[in-house]
Amino acid sequence: MSKTNTFQTSVLKHMVRQLLINKITDHFGVNNPLKCYTLPGDSLAFEEALYDIYKTRVKLEGVERDRLIFDRATSLIASKGLPMVLHKSDDTDFWSSTCDTWFNMIWLDYCSGWNQFQRSSLEHILTGEHLSFSRKNPLLAITVCDGYEFNRVEELELSVIDLLKSSKRSESKDRGRLVGIPRLLNKVANANRYSLVPQFIIRYRDAVRDKRAVPMFIFMFEVLRGKKTFNEKNIPVVNMVADYSAAISLH
Numbered sequence: 001m002s003k004t005n006t007f008q009t010s011v012l013k014h015m016v017r018q019l020l021i022n023k024i025t026d027h028f029g030v031n032n033p034l035k036c037y038t039l040p041g042d043s044l045a046f047e048e049a050l051y052d053i054y055k056t057r058v059k060l061e062g063v064e065r066d067r068l069i070f071d072r073a074t075s076l077i078a079s080k081g082l083p084m085v086l087h088k089s090d091d092t093d094f095w096s097s098t099c100d101t102w103f104n105m106i107w108l109d110y111c112s113g114w115n116q117f118q119r120s121s122l123e124h125i126l127t128g129e130h131l132s133f134s135r136k137n138p139l140l141a142i143t144v145c146d147g148y149e150f151n152r153v154e155e156l157e158l159s160v161i162d163l164l165k166s167s168k169r170s171e172s173k174d175r176g177r178l179v180g181i182p183r184l185l186n187k188v189a190n191a192n193r194y195s196l197v198p199q200f201i202i203r204y205r206d207a208v209r210d211k212r213a214v215p216m217f218i219f220m221f222e223v224l225r226g227k228k229t230f231n232e233k234n235i236p237v238v239n240m241v242a243d244y245s246a247a248i249s250l251h
């Protein structure tokens with residue numbers, strides 16, 4: 001991969017991070033302490049931006065399972081002086097072995113489709129032992145790529161069938177995911193007496209970073225105590241695509 005096609009330099013990813021940061025600062029304010037969990041990769045752009053805003057009020061923690069990326073990220077954390085503890089660990093292992101660690105904001109920026117490990121992480125998080133409700137309800141963002149795996153998620157199939165009754169067939173698969181995924185995640189939360197209230201969904205595809213890039217979804221939730229029925233009405237969806245098809249060439 002060339003130097004210009006990375007997460008660090010992706011214009012689209014930068015805009016996506018900025019949307020999340022705007023939500024965090026709106027929701028928590030900028031003068032309160034913030035404890036944030038991330039999968040930073042070796043970009044650390046999101047973490048650096050939070051540090052710029054919150055200074056000593058922010059504490060960062062996260063995981064990276066790939067040795068090479070972990071080593072690069074560790075030197076970047078040191079050279080940038082970020083208040084971040086990074087564990088060389090798998091995300092699910094972290095959540096299943098950690099206790100007494102509380103976060104206001106969790107961003108699970110996975111780069112894969114939905115799988116049993118992600119579900120397991122979510123179940124650990126939603127036992128509530130890792131969520132801080134001091135001052136404000138916590139925020140939880142999860143990135144998943146739109147893959148065929150979703151076709152095998154039973155609850156999602158049911159959402160699509162539901163939608164087929166009320167909308168055009170061509171729209172239903174897409175809307176089935178947009179509605180079905182948050183509905184599914186809320187069901188996991190409800191089982192633990194929490195609710196996930198969608199704040200917005202970002203659907204993006206970065207064909208500049210990778211021509212074959214698959215579409216990604218980010219679901220941003222506010223976590224509430226207690227069971228609330230999922231309400232699919234009025235969830236803003238931001239659609240973002242970066243590609244060269246409309247690029248201007250000057251010769």
Ligand SMILES: C[S@@+](CC[C@H](N)C(=O)[O-])C[C@H]1O[C@@H](n2cnc3c(N)ncnc32)[C@H](O)[C@@H]1O
Binds near residue numbers: 039092110
């Ligand atoms: C999409 S990248 C993170 C990008 C970063 N958040 C940003 O804003 O540029 C995901 C990173 O998490 C790591 N990762 C993915 N799934 C993981 C898991 N289950 N446990 C630990 N690390 C994981 C990947 O190796 C990769 O470095």
